[in-house]
Amino acid sequence: MAAPDAPAAARPHVPPPGPKVRAPRRKGSSAALLLIAPSIVFMTLLFGWPMVSGVLQAFGGPEGLTTANFTRMSQDPYFWSSVGNTLLLIVVMIPIQFVLALAMALLIRAKPRGASAYFYIWAIPLAVSDLAAGLVWLTVFTDRGYLNSLLASLGMQPVSWLAYDNYPSMFGAVLIAEVWRATSLVFVIVVAGLQSIPKDYEEAAGVFGASFWNRLWHVTLPLLRPSLQTALILRTILAFQTFAVALALTGQNFPLVVGETYRWYTGLQDPNVASALALVVMAVSMVTAVGYLKLLRDQTEAAR
Amino acid sequence: MADISIKGLHKTYPGSTELATNNVSLEVAEGEFMVLLGPSGCGKTTLLRMVAGLDFPDKGSISIGGRDVTYLPPQDRNLSMVFQSYAVFPHRNVRTNIAFGLMMKKVSREELERKVKWAADLLQLSPYLDRYPANLSGGQRQRVAVARAIVMDADVLLMDEPLSNLDALLRLDFRAELKKIVQQLGSTTLYVTHDQVEAMSLSDRVAVMKKGQIAQLGHPITVYEEPADRFVGGFIGSPPMNFLDGRITQQGALEVGGQSIAAPEFLARAAARTGGTPVMVGIRAENISLEQRGSEGSLDAAVEVVEPLGHATLLTVDLGGQTVKVQVPATAKVSAGETVGLRFEQSALRFFDTETQLGLTA
Ligand SMILES: Nc1ncnc2c1ncn2[C@@H]1O[C@H](COP(=O)(O)OP(=O)(O)OP(=O)(O)O)[C@@H](O)[C@H]1O
Ligand SMILES: [Mg+2]
Numbered sequence: 211m212a213a214p215d216a217p218a219a220a221r222p223h224v225p226p227p228g229p230k231v232r233a234p235r236r237k238g239s240s241a242a243l244l245l246i247a248p249s250i251v252f253m254t255l256l257f258g259w260p261m262v263s264g265v266l267q268a269f270g271g272p273e274g275l276t277t278a279n280f281t282r283m284s285q286d287p288y289f290w291s292s293v294g295n296t297l298l299l300i301v302v303m304i305p306i307q308f309v310l311a312l313a314m315a316l317l318i319r320a321k322p323r324g325a326s327a328y329f330y331i332w333a334i335p336l337a338v339s340d341l342a343a344g345l346v347w348l349t350v351f352t353d354r355g356y357l358n359s360l361l362a363s364l365g366m367q368p369v370s371w372l373a374y375d376n377y378p379s380m381f382g383a384v385l386i387a388e389v390w391r392a393t394s395l396v397f398v399i400v401v402a403g404l405q406s407i408p409k410d411y412e413e414a415a416g417v418f419g420a421s422f423w424n425r426l427w428h429v430t431l432p433l434l435r436p437s438l439q440t441a442l443i444l445r446t447i448l449a450f451q452t453f454a455v456a457l458a459l460t461g462q463n464f465p466l467v468v469g470e471t472y473r474w475y476t477g478l479q480d481p482n483v484a485s486a487l488a489l490v491v492m493a494v495s496m497v498t499a500v501g502y503l504k505l506l507r508d509q510t511e512a513a514r
Numbered sequence: 515m516a517d518i519s520i521k522g523l524h525k526t527y528p529g530s531t532e533l534a535t536n537n538v539s540l541e542v543a544e545g546e547f548m549v550l551l552g553p554s555g556c557g558k559t560t561l562l563r564m565v566a567g568l569d570f571p572d573k574g575s576i577s578i579g580g581r582d583v584t585y586l587p588p589q590d591r592n593l594s595m596v597f598q599s600y601a602v603f604p605h606r607n608v609r610t611n612i613a614f615g616l617m618m619k620k621v622s623r624e625e626l627e628r629k630v631k632w633a634a635d636l637l638q639l640s641p642y643l644d645r646y647p648a649n650l651s652g653g654q655r656q657r658v659a660v661a662r663a664i665v666m667d668a669d670v671l672l673m674d675e676p677l678s679n680l681d682a683l684l685r686l687d688f689r690a691e692l693k694k695i696v697q698q699l700g701s702t703t704l705y706v707t708h709d710q711v712e713a714m715s716l717s718d719r720v721a722v723m724k725k726g727q728i729a730q731l732g733h734p735i736t737v738y739e740e741p742a743d744r745f746v747g748g749f750i751g752s753p754p755m756n757f758l759d760g761r762i763t764q765q766g767a768l769e770v771g772g773q774s775i776a777a778p779e780f781l782a783r784a785a786a787r788t789g790g791t792p793v794m795v796g797i798r799a800e801n802i803s804l805e806q807r808g809s810e811g812s813l814d815a816a817v818e819v820v821e822p823l824g825h826a827t828l829l830t831v832d833l834g835g836q837t838v839k840v841q842v843p844a845t846a847k848v849s850a851g852e853t854v855g856l857r858f859e860q861s862a863l864r865f866f867d868t869e870t871q872l873g874l875t876a
Contacts, residue, residue: 408601411604417593417594421589433604435605
């Protein structure tokens with residue numbers, strides 16, 4: 211009982227050494243400030259300044275600050291369909307990508323023959339630019355593309371996959387191309403995460419009677435949570451920015467939000483509305499990231 | 515409940531040229547407590563992992579309860595295991611860690627809670643049930659691993675150094691506890707340890723391993739008193755058995771360090787035929803007693819070091835150029851530099867072939 215009281219009793223006598231204690235800390239913080247100064251300068255120049263000017267542009271108009279740009283943005287006939295398309299794409303694509311990436315990563319972890327070859331092959335799309343990926347899939351889905359040639363050689367009728375009036379197949383084509391292109395990012399993160407989990411845990415689970423699915427659900431996935439969280443945040447934010455693939459495959463027929471930004475900027479020559487759109491994308495991305503972090507917080511983290 | 519029958523197990527790890535287990539055969543009877551004892555790297559964990567189904571042998575077979583399980587995955591073997599690395603799940607608290615196997619078996623909620631409480635009480639983990647492993651000490655984590663294994667009521671219980679990280683007092687406590695629990699459960703147990711006291715006190719039988727092979731298999735007292743070869747004698751016991759270069763003369767005397775005492779019958783007879791043979795003499799420190807120097811049937815030796823251990827005193831003496839450890843009662847009055855007579859207890863003398871290092875018996 212006496213021990214916990216002691217510091218409280220001693221507290222009134224403490225003030226004199228206060229400044230003495232604080233002095234070295236201030237010195238330390240100025241040294242730290244000096245060390246991060248270069249990155250602060252760079253961040254300000256390359257990140258802060260464009261952002262500030264972007265925000266100003268989004269609210270800018272002929273007679274001072276205004277929200278007119280946002281009104282114009284939302285009244286555009288393409289805006290809401292682009293929002294709908296983007297959300298639909300995210301909701302459908304991300305689960306598919308995670309299941310695929312996990313399956314591939316688990317396959318590699320099982321160390322089949324040539325596991326490292328699979329790894330590199332599956333990681334290749336990471337190096338392919340999105341426009342190039344879109345063009346590759348265009349050669350597949352276009353009216354005289356590989357897919358229709360295949361159908362014809364099988365004696366079937368060719369289909370206009372990318373026709374503006376065939377929404378499901380258009381969506382499917384964009385989805386397939388994006389899944390092909392961007393799953394490798396999730397895959398690489400999950401593989402790295404899996405490698406950092408000692409095999410013991412899965413082995414122990416097996417010894418205690420857990421089947422493959424039980425091991426996956428009760429052991430591997432919870433231990434993989436930090437990697438999955440990172441991958442989910444990155445992938446969702448990047449999915450909001452999907453653009454070039456859809457543009458290459460469908461032109462304007464399948465509008466996406468970032469595509470609209472591009473159209474406002476180059477086609478309609480209105481940088482203010484383009485900035486407003488970009489600002490909306492950024493806000494949504496940030497809200498999503500924070501939401502994921504809150505939602506997926508590891509309960510054990512607090513205890514650690 | 516089930517017996518374990520291991521036949522001719524060979525295992526080489528990929529990327530290694532040495533056999534991790536080399537033709538290991540072992541029969542563990544139903545409900546038997548078998549201890550695997552051996553120096554680091556001799557293949558104890560490897561053997562256990564193959565019994566568990568975590569690794570598959572290159573050659574040989576394992577059956578549990580008459581069923582061939584050699585290539586069966588671990589979850590189909592109805593066993594439980596304490597891992598050398600504990601493998602306590604970091605994302606589950608102590609309670610759900612202990613309950614993991616029971617959850618997989620889908621036992622009822624009441625039974626699960628009852629068993630977790632039982633195991634936690636037994637291993638003194640009750641105050642920590644809601645903690646995560648990251649907030650436990652190494653010894654506490656190890657106890658969680660043990661608790662998780664004993665709640666399973668499995669046919670076969672595999673334990674890889676389950677007490678290695680506990681302090682001496684706890685270890686003594688849990689050793690007795692463990693013996694009691696395992697008797698209650700009636701599981702067939704394979705227990706790995708470095709600690710030969712643990713091996714002696716717990717086991718029904720001990721298998722001493724060396725470089726992937728079983729060097730000796732037998733009752734712990736037999737292994738202690740009659741080591742099959744020099745390795746076993748030198749590995750078991752603290753201090754280990756003394757080994758002395760000696761010679762059986764044609765006249766039937768045992769010559770050690772230039773002095774002689776009587777040799778046992780069977781060696782004397784053989785030596786009479788061959789005209790004397792070199793031999794390695796093994797004797798445990800506690801089987802040597804002190805005499806007046808020069809007295810009949812004793813060997814003179816110079817005391818070099820005196821180490822009082824409390825319950826006894828350990829002497830290091832020089833016997834004609836060979837170092838011998840002698841354990842004498844704590845009451846003995848000896849000091850370094852003195853010359854004493856050593857009397858070897860005749861029935862405790864062991865003899866080994868100087869070439870093969872194998873034990874010689876009548
Ligand atoms: N995964 C592995 N890959 C390659 N070699 C291994 C592997 N695991 C163990 N070995 C080797 O196999 C031999 C036996 O190892 P094992 O783990 O069975 O020893 P042990 O008797 O359990 O030792 P300890 O008492 O130190 O735990 C050692 O030489 C070790 O280096
Ligand atoms: Mg081991």
